[in-house]
Amino acid sequence: MWGEIKQALALSTERFLTRFADLLPGTAALLVAVLISIVLGFLLAAIVRRVLTSMQFDQRLAQWGFRSSSEWPLLKSPTLLISRAIAASIIVAGFLIGIAAFDAEWTSLLARSIFAYIPNVLGAVLVLVVGSVIARYLSRSVLIGAVNLNLNYARLLSVGVRWLVLVLTVAMALEHLRIATGIVELAFGILFGGIVFALALAVGLGSKDLITKSLERDAQKVSGEKIEEPFRHV
Amino acid sequence: MEVEPISQPPVPKVEPVKSADLVLGVVAEIDDESLIALCDSLRTLPGSPIVAALRNDHAGGAAGATSEASEKVPSPYFVPWPSSKTDDPGTPVVNVATAYQSAFSVSEQLNARACCIVASTIENAKPDWIRELVRPLLEEDFDLVTPQYALRKFEGLLNSSVISPLTRCLYGKRIRNPMGPDLGISRRLFTKLASEKTGGVGNGVHLVASIAPGALCDNLKVCQVLVGPRTYPPPDWTNISSLVSQILSPIFADMEKRAACWQRTRSSVPLPSFGKPVLLSQDTGTVDVSRMVESFQLGNRDLQEIWDLVLPPSTLLELRKLARLPLEQFRMPNDLWVRIVYDFALAHRLRTINRDHLLKSMTPLYLAWVAGFARDAEAADAAGVEQILERLAVAYESAKPYLVSRWRWPDRFNP
Numbered sequence: 001m002w003g004e005i006k007q008a009l010a011l012s013t014e015r016f017l018t019r020f021a022d023l024l025p026g027t028a029a030l031l032v033a034v035l036i037s038i039v040l041g042f043l044l045a046a047i048v049r050r051v052l053t054s055m056q057f058d059q060r061l062a063q064w065g066f067r068s069s070s071e072w073p074l075l076k077s078p079t080l081l082i083s084r085a086i087a088a089s090i091i092v093a094g095f096l097i098g099i100a101a102f103d104a105e106w107t108s109l110l111a112r113s114i115f116a117y118i119p120n121v122l123g124a125v126l127v128l129v130v131g132s133v134i135a136r137y138l139s140r141s142v143l144i145g146a147v148n149l150n151l152n153y154a155r156l157l158s159v160g161v162r163w164l165v166l167v168l169t170v171a172m173a174l175e176h177l178r179i180a181t182g183i184v185e186l187a188f189g190i191l192f193g194g195i196v197f198a199l200a201l202a203v204g205l206g207s208k209d210l211i212t213k214s215l216e217r218d219a220q221k222v223s224g225e226k227i228e229e230p231f232r233h234v
Numbered sequence: 235m236e237v238e239p240i241s242q243p244p245v246p247k248v249e250p251v252k253s254a255d256l257v258l259g260v261v262a263e264i265d266d267e268s269l270i271a272l273c274d275s276l277r278t279l280p281g282s283p284i285v286a287a288l289r290n291d292h293a294g295g296a297a298g299a300t301s302e303a304s305e306k307v308p309s310p311y312f313v314p315w316p317s318s319k320t321d322d323p324g325t326p327v328v329n330v331a332t333a334y335q336s337a338f339s340v341s342e343q344l345n346a347r348a349c350c351i352v353a354s355t356i357e358n359a360k361p362d363w364i365r366e367l368v369r370p371l372l373e374e375d376f377d378l379v380t381p382q383y384a385l386r387k388f389e390g391l392l393n394s395s396v397i398s399p400l401t402r403c404l405y406g407k408r409i410r411n412p413m414g415p416d417l418g419i420s421r422r423l424f425t426k427l428a429s430e431k432t433g434g435v436g437n438g439v440h441l442v443a444s445i446a447p448g449a450l451c452d453n454l455k456v457c458q459v460l461v462g463p464r465t466y467p468p469p470d471w472t473n474i475s476s477l478v479s480q481i482l483s484p485i486f487a488d489m490e491k492r493a494a495c496w497q498r499t500r501s502s503v504p505l506p507s508f509g510k511p512v513l514l515s516q517d518t519g520t521v522d523v524s525r526m527v528e529s530f531q532l533g534n535r536d537l538q539e540i541w542d543l544v545l546p547p548s549t550l551l552e553l554r555k556l557a558r559l560p561l562e563q564f565r566m567p568n569d570l571w572v573r574i575v576y577d578f579a580l581a582h583r584l585r586t587i588n589r590d591h592l593l594k595s596m597t598p599l600y601l602a603w604v605a606g607f608a609r610d611a612e613a614a615d616a617a618g619v620e621q622i623l624e625r626l627a628v629a630y631e632s633a634k635p636y637l638v639s640r641w642r643w644p645d646r647f648n649p
Contacts, residue, residue, distance in 0.1 A: 059585050137588070140540070144594045147536050148475040150529050155536045231521075231604065232389040233477060 023102070030098030037094020041087035049083040057082075061133075093118075124173040131169025135162045153202055160199040167191050254344045255283030256368060259337030261330060261353040261415070272352075275361035279372060286344055288337055330415060331441040338428040341421070348372060349424050353415035354464050363461040366509050367418040370457050376506075377454035379418030380446060382410040384463045384512035387611045387619045388521070392481055394623055395603050396575055403630035404489065404496035405450040408504045410458060412446035418459075423449055443484035444491070451495040460509035478600055479593035486582040486593075497638055502631060513616060521612050523605035527564050530605070531557050533598025540595045544581040549573055556602065565606040566599075568629035574599050575630075576637040584644060 052058075057079050100111040139162035146154030171188035175181055256276060260269060273285045334351055341349040348371035352364055363381075370376040383390070393411060401412040419427070427445065449456050489496070533541075534557040541550060552570050559565075578596050582589055611619050 140588075140591055143536060144475070144540070144591055147533050148529070148594060148597050150525070150532060152532065154532065158536075231391060231608070232386075233392045233474065234390070234481060 026102035029101035030095070033094045033098030033101065034091065037091045037097075040094070041090035044090060045083040045087035048086055049079055052079040052082065120176055120178065124176040127173045127176060128169055131165060131172070135165035135169065138162070138165060156202055157199070160195060160202075164192065164195050164199075167195065253284070253346075254286035255281070255347050256285050256372070257288065257337060257341040257344060257346045257349045258285055258364075259288040259333060259340075259349065259351045261333045261351060262355050272361045272364060275365050276350075276368060279365060279369060281372065283347070283372060286340070286346070288340060334441050334445075335428070338419075338424040341419075341424050342428050347421055349419045349421075351414065351417050351419070360462060363459070363509070364416070366459045366461065367416060370459070370508060371418045371420050374457070375420075375455065376418075376457045377420040377423045378446065378449040378456045380409055380411050380414060380456065380458050380505075381416050381461045382458045382507070382509075383461055384514050385619075386463070386514055387614065387616075388608065389464075391604055391607070392478065392600075395571070395600065395607070395626070396482065397485060399623075399627040399630040400485065400489075400575065401446060401450075402502050402627055403634055404492075404499065405447060406499040406502045407450050407456065408502050408627070409446060409450075409456070413442050414445075415442065416461075417445065419445070420454075423454060426452075440484035440487075444488045447488055447492055447495075451492050457506040457508060460507060460511050462512050463514055474601070475594040475597040478597050479590055482578075482593050482596070483582070483589060486579045489579055490583045493641065497641070500634075502627075521608045523564070523608050524561060526601040526605040526608075527561055530598045530602035533595070537595050537598065540587065540591065543586050544592065544595075545574065545577050549577065553599075564602075565609060566603045568626050569633060571599075571603045571626075572629045572633045573636060576633065576640065579637070580640050580644060583641070 058077050061078050096111045096114055139158045142161045143154055143158035146157050151157070167188065171184055171192075174184045258273065258276065260272075264272075269287055273287050276285050277283065330353060333353075337349055337351055348368060350364065350368050350371075367379050367381065370379050385394075390411075393413070397413060398410050402408050423445075427441065427448070430441075446456070534553055538550075541553070545553070549570065552567075556564070556566060556570075574596075578592065581587070581592055586592065607622065610622050614622065
């Protein structure tokens with residue numbers, strides 16, 4: 001009886017050790033892959049940071065209507081954000097490659113499906129970045145234009161335009177990620193329609209005076225009355 | 235019923251000219267008779283210069299037709315504009331700049347001694363004051379002759395508030411209309427300007443904005459001629475921000491290009507002047523500035539996020555105080571306005587935000603200055619208005635150390 005127990009324990013220990021020994025090359029490969037990816041990631045990040053700094057990327061981004069570097073909430077500089085994102089993605093890729101080296105069916109399947117999903121994630125990130133740049137640029141254009149037209153609801157218009165573009169961007173990004181596409185479409189339709197309706201109401205109610213003045217001006221033009229304006233700018 | 239044939243105006247002959255003493259580029263619409271009268275007037279200058287006039291093809295009918303007027307005299311010659319200015323889409327400054335460049339090219343080809351650009355409508359640009367623009371070029375060997383128009387108090391406000399005092403402060407010469415647009419230019423200067431066409435007057439620096447600063451930086455001989463009034467187009471209130479952006483962008487871009495030159499200049503001296511001052515009647519009635527003040531107050535409320543990026547905290551604080559003033563007491567102090575202009579010029583250089591956004595967001599501030607100026611000037615006569623503008627120009631000069639400090643150390647010097 002005792003002998004049988006001893007034999008079973010020896011067998012299971014042997015099996016455990018064999019499995020463990022099987023894992024060792026994979027673990028070593030994982031460690032090596034992660035180490036290499038860390039070195040590669042930081043190296044590439046440093047190169048990207050240097051290139052972007054020499055291109056004055058932060059200033060250019062500000063010029064395109066993006067927030068200036070001093071206001072960047074997450075990190076102090078978009079250059080730093082991009083370089084760190086590149087480093088992080090290389091490290092994650094190295095980790096996934098390392099996992100695939102275990103040669104186990106589930107790990108390689110997991111790695112393969114994650115790798116297949118990466119283009120979607122990258123596409124969604126790109127859509128979000130471009131969308132937020134466009135949203136900021138358009139909202140600033142609308143704000144300045146509306147203020148120069150003496151519209152009291154300039155800020156409302158500007159915020160409305162920014163949210164319209166942002167909602168559209170987020171919906172496109174989620175569509176790209178294939179997350180609950182049906183719900184996203186429905187929610188996007190409701191939100192987009194809601195914002196447009198709210199803006200239309202706000203502008204319609206707020207621009208009564210403007211339209212009245214405009215019509216009066218047109219009527220004066222038709223009747224030949226001259227609006228005396230002493231100021232000449234150029 | 236027989237229709238009488240309509241008498242056609244004389245069509246000048248387009249001559250294959252080889253050389254001329256003076257090239258006259260008329261950018262404004264002009265009929266052939268007026269152009270011939272203008273050229274005849276210029277030929278009365280000492281030495282009877284041979285005049286070649288640039289004319290629009292569409293104004294004169296078929297090229298090559300012979301006119302009686304041009305058959306009688308060997309001069310003037312008529313040369314078509316090398317490029318049709320009216321077909322060019324784009325901003326007015328760009329179109330005028332294209333016309334200037336074409337005139338310089340033709341002047342170079344004809345080996346002219348001088349070139350005169352007439353951009354004002356011919357009803358205003360009388361032949362005698364165009365002759366006065368040319369005279370210092372041919373007789374006194376000046377390189378650039380700028381006009382000093384007889385102004386009504388509320389005319390040419392962008393020039394009075396920014397362009398003229400800024401040029402005076404930067405380059406140390408009291409020039410009233412550095413951007414013309416009617417200008418007399420010597421061979422030395424137009425040759426240089428024509429060569430800059432390929433030499434890279436780009437980067438937003440328009441030719442019109444860089445003529446006077448370039449001449450002043452190169453120590454060329456510049457003078458002013460007192461001429462009559464110009465007709466200014468009535469403002470389009472929906473378009474003032476575009477106008478501000480179009481005019482100031484080349485000014486600030488040129489300022490960036492010539493930073494090494496203007497940082498050496500300290501005070502200002504008057505330019506040699508010719509001609510007699512033309513006195514215009516000045517209205518002394520009250521003007522309504524409520525709309526401009528409202529625009530400023532709205533800007534102060536909604537454009538803070540943009541102004542925060544451009545203006546230092548002390549200026550923002552003063553603007554907030556200004557926005558709370560009642561209409562009767564509304565005045566923008568000269569030193570505040572001057573620092574605003576300098577800060578926007580710096581932000582334009584640093585590209586703090588998109589340049590178009592930047593300059594358009596300056597419009598409410600400009601209107602605030604106009605409102606304050608209108609309050610001060612409404613009861614003033616011509617001499618009073620002159621004093622107000624002189625005080626502004628002195629404020630620009632006094633604040634120049636602020637500009638130089640901010641320009642050199644934008645991050646460190648931020649009061």
